[in-house]
Amino acid sequence: xxxxxxxxxxPHTLPVLMGYLSIGVVFGWMLSAAGFAPGWAAxxxxxxxxxxxxxxxxxxxxxxxxxxxAAFLTLIINFRHLxxxxxxxxxxxxMGWRKLYMIFSLTDETYALLxxxxxxxxxxxxxxxxxxxxxxxLYWIAGSVIGAAAGALVTINTQGIDFAMTALFxxxxxxxxxxxxxxxxxxxxxxxxxxCLLLFGPDNGRxxxxxxxxxxxxxxxxxxxxxxxxxxxxxxxxx
Numbered sequence: 001x002x003x004x005x006x007x008x009x010x011p012h013t014l015p016v017l018m019g020y021l022s023i024g025v026v027f028g029w030m031l032s033a034a035g036f037a038p039g040w041a042a043x044x045x046x047x048x049x050x051x052x053x054x055x056x057x058x059x060x061x062x063x064x065x066x067x068x069x070a071a072f073l074t075l076i077i078n079f080r081h082l083x084x085x086x087x088x089x090x091x092x093x094x095m096g097w098r099k100l101y102m103i104f105s106l107t108d109e110t111y112a113l114l115x116x117x118x119x120x121x122x123x124x125x126x127x128x129x130x131x132x133x134x135x136x137x138l139y140w141i142a143g144s145v146i147g148a149a150a151g152a153l154v155t156i157n158t159q160g161i162d163f164a165m166t167a168l169f170x171x172x173x174x175x176x177x178x179x180x181x182x183x184x185x186x187x188x189x190x191x192x193x194x195x196c197l198l199l200f201g202p203d204n205g206r207x208x209x210x211x212x213x214x215x216x217x218x219x220x221x222x223x224x225x226x227x228x229x230x231x232x233x234x235x236x237x238x239x
Contacts, residue, residue, distance in 0.1 A: 008123045009131035016109045017139045024143015025150065027054055032151025034062040041148035045141045051107060053077050054144075076208050083216045084111045095126050105133040107140075112173075184225075188218045 028041040044054055053074050060070045084106050091114060092099045106114075110133050117132070119125045177186065192214035196207040 002127075005123055005127045005131050006135070008120045009128055009135060012113060012117050013132055013135045013139070016113065016136050019109065020136065020139035021143040021146070023051060024140050025147030027051070027058070028144040028147025028149070029151035030055070030058045030147075031061075031144075032148045034058050036061070036148075038145055038148035038152060041144040042141060045144040049105065049107065049137060049140060050074075050078055051140070076206075079209055079212050080108075081106060083212060083219065086216065087219070088114065091129060095130070098126070098130050102130065102133055105137050107136065110136045184222060185215070185219060188222070189215045192218065 024045070027045075028038070031041050031044070032038065044057065048054055048057070056073060056077060057070075059065075060073070085103065088102075088106065088111070092102050095102060113132055113136070114129055117128075119128050177183065189211075193207070193211040196211040196214070200207040200210065
């Protein structure tokens with residue numbers, strides 16, 4: 001990967017840079033408020049790299065939650081990455097050792113970028129994807145360390161500050177909606193989630209896994225239609 005590839009990838013990652021510095025700072029600040037040194041923020045963001053999972057991890061560490069509870073809650077929160085991975089099989093094909101890192105680094109925001117970005121002319125496709133993933137990861141680490149260092153110096157009430165993660169995801173979701181003419185996955189996800197929420201209730205997030213299962217099954221069934229060019233379907237209607 002060369003400077004040309006990084007220069008081509010950087011403008012596409014600017015929204016993530018702004019978001020990750022902000023919510024990374026929030027995470028680091030929360031971790032510091034829970035009594036952990038900045039080094040732990042750097043370690044968690046490097047080795048775990050799961051925004052919502054790390055936010056949850058602060059609470060679990062603060063109350064010394066049992067390992068089984070931590071494992072189950074982490075599975076529920078990150079189960080959506082199964083769906084992400086299925087849709088990235090072709091993009092990651094042929095990336096060699098970098099494929100493992102691409103799988104590890106597939107956060108919500110990185111997935112949103114990779115799903116909709118067009119590779120600039122003259123730039124190697126796989127290098128471009130790798131550069132996006134690496135830059136996003138570095139942004140998150142930097143934000144976490146800055147927040148943890150600031151939190152060690154300044155004490156504030158961090159209650160409610162974790163909504164920054166939700167806000168970032170909403171902004172990216174709106175951008176994806178506006179840039180795409182096919183909204184069937186959104187309708188499918190919303191309907192499946194609402195149905196599971198009404199059926200299973202909100203307690204402990206138990207509705208999430210069946211909702212994501214419905215989404216994964218639906219996307220697999222709709223895949224042939226979703227992969228066709230817009231206008232190729234009967235009547236020219238886009239899903």
